[in-house]
Amino acid sequence: MGIFLNYAEVFNELEGVNFQPGLDTLNLLRNRTGLPDNVIADLAVARDCLHQERFVGFFGEGHRWHDMRRWMIAPTVVTDAYEMKIKQFGNGNYEWKIGLTAKQDIWVWKNNKCYWLPLSRDELK
Numbered sequence: 001m002g003i004f005l006n007y008a009e010v011f012n013e014l015e016g017v018n019f020q021p022g023l024d025t026l027n028l029l030r031n032r033t034g035l036p037d038n039v040i041a042d043l044a045v046a047r048d049c050l051h052q053e054r055f056v057g058f059f060g061e062g063h064r065w066h067d068m069r070r071w072m073i074a075p076t077v078v079t080d081a082y083e084m085k086i087k088q089f090g091n092g093n094y095e096w097k098i099g100l101t102a103k104q105d106i107w108v109w110k111n112n113k114c115y116w117l118p119l120s121r122d123e124l125k
Contacts (some may be wrong), residue, residue, distance in 0.1 A: 004029055005054055012046050019046055026053060069115050 004025050011022025023046055027037040030053075040046045054067055068074045083099040 001029060001057055005050070005057060009050055009054075012043065012050055019043060022046075022050075026050060029053070029057070072115055074115070 008022035008026045011017060011019045011025075023038065023040060026049070030037065038046075038049050040049060051067070051071065051073075055064065058064070058067075068077055085097045085099050087095040087097075089095070
């Protein structure tokens with residue numbers, strides 16, 4: 001599925017190229033699950049549909065962070081991010097609490113520096 005969504009994204013992002021082959025690929029994936037075709041004539045609407053399909057298709061697989069950085073949409077997606085307080089007890093149990101009273105975690109996405117974070121050493125192996 002990932003290869004097909006990447007293929008659809010390439011046709012959607014290439015300037016001056018007909019994005020219909022990418023939309024046909026996206027509709028192929030939608031038809032496989034019983035969903036109707038997307039009939040789109042606008043490139044911006046096709047981009048939004050593709051973003052939604054990737055969000056739904058890769059839910060819980062860890063792709064969203066990289067998609068947000070690649071598409072530079074983080075300021076519209078990341079809102080109300082607070083710290084998570086994790087406490088481990090002696091018997092091995094954990095307690096998880098969201099620190100809503102703590103200062104909100106603020107990333108500065110406006111100057112695009114957070115989009116170019118380096119890769120960790122674990123990802124380079």
